[in-house]
Amino acid sequence: MAVIAWIGLGNMGGSMAGHLVAAGHEVRGFDLNPEAVAAAETAGVKPAAGIAEAVAGADAVFTMLPKGEHARAVYLGPDGVLAHAVTSTLLIDSSTIDIASAQALHDAAAEAGFRFVDAPVSGGMSGAKAGTLTFMVGGEAGAVADASVYITPMSANIFPTGGATSGQAAKICNNLMLFISLAAAAEGAVLADRLGLDKQTFWDIAAVSSGDSWAMRTWYPMPGVVPTAASNNDFAPTFTTELANKDIGLAISAARDTGTPLEIGEHVQQLFQRLIDSGQSGMDCSMIVKLVDGSLDA
Numbered sequence: 001m002a003v004i005a006w007i008g009l010g011n012m013g014g015s016m017a018g019h020l021v022a023a024g025h026e027v028r029g030f031d032l033n034p035e036a037v038a039a040a041e042t043a044g045v046k047p048a049a050g051i052a053e054a055v056a057g058a059d060a061v062f063t064m065l066p067k068g069e070h071a072r073a074v075y076l077g078p079d080g081v082l083a084h085a086v087t088s089t090l091l092i093d094s095s096t097i098d099i100a101s102a103q104a105l106h107d108a109a110a111e112a113g114f115r116f117v118d119a120p121v122s123g124g125m126s127g128a129k130a131g132t133l134t135f136m137v138g139g140e141a142g143a144v145a146d147a148s149v150y151i152t153p154m155s156a157n158i159f160p161t162g163g164a165t166s167g168q169a170a171k172i173c174n175n176l177m178l179f180i181s182l183a184a185a186a187e188g189a190v191l192a193d194r195l196g197l198d199k200q201t202f203w204d205i206a207a208v209s210s211g212d213s214w215a216m217r218t219w220y221p222m223p224g225v226v227p228t229a230a231s232n233n234d235f236a237p238t239f240t241t242e243l244a245n246k247d248i249g250l251a252i253s254a255a256r257d258t259g260t261p262l263e264i265g266e267h268v269q270q271l272f273q274r275l276i277d278s279g280q281s282g283m284d285c286s287m288i289v290k291l292v293d294g295s296l297d298a
């Protein structure tokens with residue numbers, strides 16, 4: 001079995017790293033947040049004092065970090081992965097980041113003699129816990145195939161997407177659709193409630209009808225229907241509003257670069273921005289429902 005370094009043990013990374021432990025790998029984990037490290041330790045991840053200790057002699061490094069700036073710092077910084085790993089180590093970034101940062105990581109890794117793939121995921125915290133994530137993997141074909149071996153215990157689907165940064169391109173477009181459908185589920189749920197429909201009955205109908213979506217089935221923002229949804233846990237974050245705003249911003253930026261009008265996406269980003277401006281950046285993004293039911297002064 002392999003030695004794997006895991007940097008970024010948050011809502012997603014902690015559960016994902018646990019599946020690699022369960023598959024028999026030695027996993028050395030590092031996160032700036034000691035609580036995240038402690039939680040991963042209960043799943044068998046061995047805490048490392050820093051990036052250098054985590055990556056020393058590892059067969060593969062996974063990163064699961066918030067944004068491009070964090071991924072650049074972790075890979076390219078003086079105390080980072082490229083400075084301390086051996087070049088035989090396969091580098092796998094599963095964060096959702098902007099295409100320019102992903103390209104910069106591919107370029108820097110190649111220049112330093114490493115193989116690197118961008119391998120963002122879809123499936124949310126529930127998919128991370130269940131080991132059923134979908135991975136979109138961009139890079140040189142041999143590196144993508146080798147990365148897939150490590151990815152398998154965490155995934156239900158692995159899609160090679162093409163060359164460098166193509167995984168991020170797929171992920172950004174997927175999440176544009178996700179957040180638009182989350183906003184749609186919020187509007188439908190509140191309107192159904194105000195029209196006097198039983199909330200469970202309406203959800204049962206939509207789940208087998210044309211209003212269905214992953215966001216509706218998994219992140220239903222109206223409490224009392226989908227037990228594992230954040231709406232039933234006071235909107236404690238499974239996917240923060242800040243990260244949702246980041247993702248839809250990545251789509252808008254890519255759309256500007258390609259001359260693609262995203263009128264609905266831009267409107268949904270304004271909704272997330274209102275949540276952030278009212279102090280909800282660290283709460284779950286399904287709080288968008290509170291802009292529909294009027295319960296948040298934002």
Ligand code: NAD
Pocket residue numbers: 007008009010011012013030031032033036064065066067070073074094095096097121122123124125238239240243247
């Ligand atoms: P999170 O904020 O819960 O976790 C990120 C972790 O990275 C944090 O624990 C933070 O302390 C750590 N970190 C930041 N900088 C670091 C550094 N320099 N060194 C070490 N650790 C560092 O975020 P998350 O929800 O786990 O998301 C991670 C990535 O996965 C994001 O890019 C997000 O967009 C993407 N994603 C999230 C979900 C979801 O449902 N939460 C689903 C798919 C993809």
